[in-house]
Amino acid sequence: MKKIVFILIVSISVSAFSQERFTLTDCYQLLETNYPLVKQHQLLENQHQKDAEIISNSKLPQFNIDAQATYQSDVIELPVAMSSIEPQNKDQYRATFSINQLIYNGGVTNANLKIKQGQLKTKQKQIDANIYQLKTQINQLYFSILLTQESLKLLEVKELQLQTKLKEVKSGIKYGSLLPAADSVLEAELLKIKQQFIEVESSKLSFIETLSSLVGKPFSSLTIFETPLIFTQLQNEINRPELELFRLKKEEVNNYKSLISKQNLPKVNGFATGGYGNPGLNMLDNSFQTFYTVGIKLHWNVFDWNTNKKQQKVVAINKDFIENETEIFKLNTRIALNKQQKEIEKITAFINSDLEIIALRKKVLKTLDSQLKNGVITSSIYTTEFTNLFEAENTLLKHKIQIELAKANYNTIKGE
Structure with missing residues (x-):
């Protein structure tokens, strides 16, 4: 009884698994979800968060402790007239605690x-573009699997037709209308079909395993x-996502340009320092004293030998490079689309x-079929023409898959 239950469970499991269906769109979605490169999105987010915290810390008060002897x-x-004042000691001591607060830095x-945020978007879009480029490989694998599926169906039809024809030939041999060796050619052809089954199944399994590795989903030959x-x-x-990537790169360049324009603006800091030392601020008092200072500091680089303007020009050149890369990408994409259109x-x-x-x-085969039944031709001649028909049907099958692959590649190149 336990064996029966086990067999039933296995049968149900195999049946359920055999009914699993996937589409090309499913494979695209699995690629965008499971491909290892996708994990870098979260890593970049974490990195950006830390970078932003570090930069934002410049707005917080900065505390320093210094001590020296x-x-x-x-x-x-x-x-000599003031000799009543005790001279300073040659050994001096000082300990201070300072607070610096950024007030304005332009x-x-x-x-x-903003630059860090732009870099995050650019890097994430680069990941998306890299993953998108794998879609062409997905297309090739997916339609190769479809070709093996349809080839197996065609082989099954061919095998069934030959088995039917073999029965007719054996009947003809039995009743003396055909030569005794007439069935050997058909039997040899059936053995060849079994070899073709093995070859196609092996290719299908190889394609499925590769596709499974890319999309991170286990598939079966079923x-x-x-x-x-x-x-x-x-x-x-x-x-294409690459066009958005180029746009983000130009936005990043604009952010750098904005930063450069702010670097020479005035910077204002507030500060306060408290300390204890000998001497203190009163240099004439040769004893340990507490002291403090508070104030505001302004820093303004009024002349930088045109460094800022030169940096602006370098940024402008980088933007021109990106514009040029965009045009080259569009040109190459249009060429690829035209090539794919010609292929279709x-x-x-x-x-x-x-x-x-x-x-x-x-x-022709219909005529030969009648001639074989009447013993006019040998089974070898019939098998040759039957194989020619099979090859023609197989070629049609390949071309039908190829045209769908070409269409899928066209849409992928275009960005759909």
Whole structure:
């Protein structure tokens, strides 16, 4: 009883797994979710958060503690008329606690934060662009799997037809209308089909394993990959993630330009210092004293030998580089789209020819089928033409898969 239950559970599990279906869109989504590079999005977010905290800390008060002990070879000596004042000690001591508070720095801190935010967006979009480029590889693998699926179906049909024909030939041999060795050719062809089954199954398993590694999802040879209905609108506007990447790079350059323009603006800091030392602020009092100072400091670099302007020009050149890269990318993408369009047109012409060839070969095979039954031709001649028909049908199958692959690649290149 336990064995029966176990067999039932296994049967149900296999049946459920065999019904698992996936589409090309599913594979795209799995790639964007499971590919290892996706993890870098969160890593970049964490890194950006720490960088932003570090930059923002410049707005907080800065605390410093300093202490020193010195011995001087000489000290200030007062004239003889003032000799009643005790001279300073040559050994001196000082400990201070200071607070510095940024009041105004021309917006440099906010500009740096904006640069970091722009860098985060650029790096994340670069990741998206790198992952998107893998879609072409997904297309190749997915349609290779579809080709093996359809090839297996075609082999099954061919095998069934040959088995039927073999029964007819054996019957003809039995009743003396065909030569005794007439069935050997058909049996050899059936053995060849079994080899083809093994070859196609092996290729399918290899493609599935590679696809599984890319999308981070385990598949089985029993998984069904559905044939997509792909529509292409030729000469549409390009919508690739790389274009958004170029836009973010230009935005990043503008952020650098904004930072450079703020670097020479006045900077104002407030400060306070308290201490204990000998001597204190009163240099004439040769004893340990407490003291403090408070104030505001202004710093303004009024002349930098045109360094700022030169930096602005360097940034402008970088922006021109990005513009040039954008134009090159658009040009190469249009060339690739045109090439793919020509491929679609070529395969369409092939399919039309394939249909004509198959119609003619079916007509020939129908005639040979009648001649084989009547013993006019050998089974070898029939098998040769049968194989020719199978090859023609297989070529049509390949072309149908190829044209769908070409359409998928066209949409991928375009950015859909």
